[in-house]
Amino acid sequence: MAAVKFEQAMARLEAIVGELEKSDLPLDESLKIFEEGIRLSKNCLKILEEAEHKVEVLVQDKNGKKRIHAYSPDDEADEPSS
Amino acid sequence: MLTVSELTGLLRTSIEEQFSDIWLEGELSNLRAPGSGHVYCTLKDKTSQIRAVLFRSSAVRLRFTLQEGLQVIVRGRLTVYEPRGEYQIVLDTVEPKGIGALQLAFEQLKERLAVEGLFDQDRKKPIPAFPRTVGVVTSLTGAAIRDILAVLRRRWPTLHILIAPVQVQGESAGRKIAEALAALNDWGSVDVIIVGRGGGSLEDLWSFNEEIVVRAIAASHVPVVSAVGHEIDVTLADFVADLRAPTPSAAAEAVVPVLAEVVERLRELTARTGQIMSRHCAFERQRLDAGVRGVTDVRFRLQEAAQRTDDMVDRLRELLQRLLTSGRERIHEAQRNLSGLNPIVVIKQGLATVPQFSKRLEGQMGVILAQRGHRIHAMLAQLNSLSPLAILGRGYSILHTVPAGQILHRAKDVEVGQELEAQLASGRLGCMVTRVFDDSSV
DSSP states (O other): OHHHHHHHHHHHHHHHHHHHHHOOSOHHHHHHHHHHHHHHHHHHHHHHHHOOOEEEEEEEOTTSOEEEEEOOTTOOOSSOOO | OOOHHHHHHHHHHHHHHHTSSEEEEEEEEEEEOOTTSOEEEEEEOSSOEEEEEEOHHHHTTOSSOOOTTOEEEEEEEEEEETTTTEEEEEEEEEEESSSOHHHHHHHHHHHHHHHHTTTOGGGOOOOOSSOSEEEEEEOSSSHHHHHHHHHHHHHOTTOEEEEEEOOOSSTTHHHHHHHHHHHHHHHSOOOEEEEEEOOOOTTTTGGGGSHHHHHHHHHOSSOEEEEESSTTOOOHHHHHSSEEOSSHHHHHHHHOOOHHHHHHHHHHHHHHHHHHHHHHHHHHHHHHHHHHHHHHHHHHHHHHHHHHHHHHHHHHHHHHHHHHHHHHHHHHHHHHHHHTTOHHHHHHHHHHHHHHHHHHHHHHHHHHHHHHHHHHHHHHHHHHHHOHHHHHHTTOOEEEETTTOOBOOOGGGSOTTOEEEEEOSSSEEEEEOOOOOOGGGO
16 A cells, blocks of 8 residues: 555654664665665655546445445535534 | 035135235344245233234345344234244335444444444555556546546556446445456556445445445455545445545545655655765775875874884893993902812812821831830740740740640649640640649648
8 A cells, every 4th residue: 555655654754863873883785775765755646646636436336336426516416414 | 514624715805905004013033034035023012912024035135234232123914824823024125224224234234244343443454655557446427536536646657547337226236346356456557456336324424334345345455545526524434445445536646645745755765865964975085095194194193103123122132231341340359259269179188288197107117016026025034034945945844634725733633544735845745643642631
């Protein structure tokens, strides 16, 4: 799931910054996780940019079949507004 | 004269007319609910009791569960059960005394589900930090959906929102809400679900206290945030949800962070990694420079040390040479000293003197021997004159016994017939004793 991937990527990125800040890593180790961090941050930005605002309505017809249609505020009322 | 049936019929008519609609207060006891769905019980106070029946059609409308000992206010009509000639009250409504029926139902269900563990903290799932798709179970027409959409859009403009529209009040609302929760779970890509509605009366919010809704929330694999009514309204849905939000707007705030802040955080982290890395590189560069300097220094020091070593080796060699030379000299000297004391030389010298001595000895011995020779000759001549043999020369003889050779001095030492030997000056005679003259008497 994309949300989980993003959450893990952010967590890993935070961890990488933490590790780099401790500065007791040898240079080659630092470079390795630095590259990982840059890759993660690019991926995170990509995930954020790719997302597209969508509001949809999930309905089931009489046969129990689910379908989706775009939401518009004047959608049919199911109840008197409270 | 009346028959039992006629009398019972008359009483029934009379009673039913007189007590067609009465309110009654009492304590429930002897509750029985056989398979028919009708409920039989007794209503009593301190001194009296009356049989009561709640037919199935009325029983199903009860929100709460009838319990033994419960104080109730009932409404109904009196009738007579003719087969037994007993009067009883047919109950139309039953209300708990002192507390609303809904309130009682709420408490009863809450207790039952709590015992099952449905509200336990360790059942609660964490709400994802960055949901991509948020499901919403609520009415499309209420204020709740508008509030939720507004907040979600403001915080995370690119969020995917999937609404499962439901009635949130009325007879079938509970079932519809439960179905919508299941449908969003089945859809697969939903990260978190908000379920709720705007404010209303306890009756309006009742669906969110229904067991079917509570169980649907508990069964949801997707984390559920409840948002029912206002802050003061608490429903069983709130107890079972993974997170309770006081209002629909608050629920929307709870499920998504502010995108701009996340992007900012991401940029900041990226920038930080870059800064840390370049600082690290600069630091390593300095260490490298220092290292190179160090290596150069070391080379100089090594050369210097090598020179000093060569120097020392030379000096050592010289010193050694001197020691060797002086040692050798001392040895020679010692050898020279020692040679005077050599035992072989001493012996040789000693041996050389031996022949001289022996010569001298030989000379001396000759003289001595000659002197001795003269004396011996003189003494021999002297001795010869004293020899008995010389006396024999003058006509004497010597007698010996045979074979013992003893010289005879006395005649009595021999016997007649004994053989003797006579030594003459020249030659010997064998003799036989013929007579013995012992002249000792003479």
